[in-house]
Amino acid sequence: MRRLWAGRGWWLLLPGVAWMMVRAVFFLIPPAHAMTAGHPGLPYYVWSFSHWSYSDVVALYGSRHLYQHGLPYFHNVIEYPVLLGLFMSAMAYFPGFGGYVTASVMALTGAFGVGLWVLWRARGPRTALWFTLSPMLATYGLLNWDLLGIATWGLGLWAFERGRDRQAGLWIGVGIATKFFPIVMVPYLGAALWMAEPAGRRHRLRVFLMGLLITAVGINLPFALLAFHGWSYFFTFNSGRGPDPGIYQWLIHLHLLTIAWVNLLSLLLTVAGGSVILAAVLKGRLPAVSAAAAALAWWMLCNKVYSPQYMLWVYYALLWTDQNPWQLVVMNVAGVLDYAMAMRWLALGTTGSGLLPGFEAVVPFPVITLRDIALAWSAVSPWRRDLSRASGRFFRFARGGP
Numbered sequence: 001m002r003r004l005w006a007g008r009g010w011w012l013l014l015p016g017v018a019w020m021m022v023r024a025v026f027f028l029i030p031p032a033h034a035m036t037a038g039h040p041g042l043p044y045y046v047w048s049f050s051h052w053s054y055s056d057v058v059a060l061y062g063s064r065h066l067y068q069h070g071l072p073y074f075h076n077v078i079e080y081p082v083l084l085g086l087f088m089s090a091m092a093y094f095p096g097f098g099g100y101v102t103a104s105v106m107a108l109t110g111a112f113g114v115g116l117w118v119l120w121r122a123r124g125p126r127t128a129l130w131f132t133l134s135p136m137l138a139t140y141g142l143l144n145w146d147l148l149g150i151a152t153w154g155l156g157l158w159a160f161e162r163g164r165d166r167q168a169g170l171w172i173g174v175g176i177a178t179k180f181f182p183i184v185m186v187p188y189l190g191a192a193l194w195m196a197e198p199a200g201r202r203h204r205l206r207v208f209l210m211g212l213l214i215t216a217v218g219i220n221l222p223f224a225l226l227a228f229h230g231w232s233y234f235f236t237f238n239s240g241r242g243p244d245p246g247i248y249q250w251l252i253h254l255h256l257l258t259i260a261w262v263n264l265l266s267l268l269l270t271v272a273g274g275s276v277i278l279a280a281v282l283k284g285r286l287p288a289v290s291a292a293a294a295a296l297a298w299w300m301l302c303n304k305v306y307s308p309q310y311m312l313w314v315y316y317a318l319l320w321t322d323q324n325p326w327q328l329v330v331m332n333v334a335g336v337l338d339y340a341m342a343m344r345w346l347a348l349g350t351t352g353s354g355l356l357p358g359f360e361a362v363v364p365f366p367v368i369t370l371r372d373i374a375l376a377w378s379a380v381s382p383w384r385r386d387l388s389r390a391s392g393r394f395f396r397f398a399r400g401g402p
Helices: 002-006 010-028 042-050 057-064 082-091 098-123 123-134 136-139 146-161 165-178 179-197 203-226 230-239 246-254 258-283 288-302 310-319 325-351 356-362 364-398
Strands: none
Touching: 010 098, 010 123, 010 136, 042 057, 042 230, 042 325, 057 098, 082 146, 082 165, 082 203, 098 123, 098 146, 098 288, 098 310, 123 310, 136 310, 136 325, 146 165, 146 179, 146 288, 146 310, 165 179, 165 203, 165 356, 179 258, 179 288, 203 230, 246 258, 258 288, 288 310, 288 364, 310 325, 325 356, 325 364
16 A cells, blocks of 8 residues: 555545545434434434435444444354454444444445555556546445455455465455455466466465465354354355345246245356356466456356445456456446435335335336346456457358358
8 A cells, every 4th residue: 555655646545535435424324313222223224215325334233233242143143254244343342333433434445445556556547547436436335345355356366466376365265254255266266276387286276275275264164163053144144035126036026936946046057157257267268367257247147136236346356357448337337326226216115105116117127137237248248359259250151251
């Protein structure tokens, strides 16, 4: 971070920090009537959805009783991986609700700075500018704790590209224990390291996996052994929850699928697409970093669980690849519209508005379609060189050429 400042790249921090500070100052803190006994209660949801202000960071302080300082996973069940549960609980030790929110905002802003810094170091100021100017930082930067995980994504890739294999494994393990999504990098970076050395050696792969095990297993194992119910709730919660708005929810409403079948279908589609991407890496047709971005987008597209802030993950991962400016614009538009739709939808639902049926008939389909197009585009765009070659061969064949 010192080099970012000394290298006069400090100004890159300003737009992103401004997005987040405006959000924190004008939208994050609920009024007194939305609070119950000093923490967010049921009235908070009605107020926050109606004022485009909802944040898990705020809501879970009350709904997960963080103010009671229960030991996470032992006394307080949390539906997030271990490091994030510990982080949430640690923030609650700052004085009162205001101290908790202030500390959380500062930590998430710092995580944004780390993610921006490694992107600047690895891809230069132009790419970093795409990140810091993204309006999704305003909508999603403080919605959840995703920036903590996104920072580990960047740190893992940066270490990998510099040949710091153990560091890459360590950071990815930290990411898995924080937000789980960095697990998608493991097979693709591992495959690249597998091919980097002749058979019988594989020293770099072993070092990478050792770093991964130190953090991913080392952090999770004590909780898995001593507080299995609380630790495993992350998996049981996500397995049992219904699908978010999209094709899976539509199929369930038509009674064509059950949640169990959706779980299986989502898993099969994710694994099938991920395997195709892995085969491309093993054949040397796709760089590992691009493969990880494509696989993340494919996972988000196929997964039954989708929260609007997931677009920020895919956007950041795609910034590490060759960017198409129009694609980045579409992702920002799709991400912001998805947030606006979710807030309005929830506001109409929680207030029992008569406008809800009309809204559901008109708004979700085009917004969700645009979101899915953006995700599908992100899943195939890293392949564009191969796709261009394939399309060239097709047209030559159609013209009767060799």
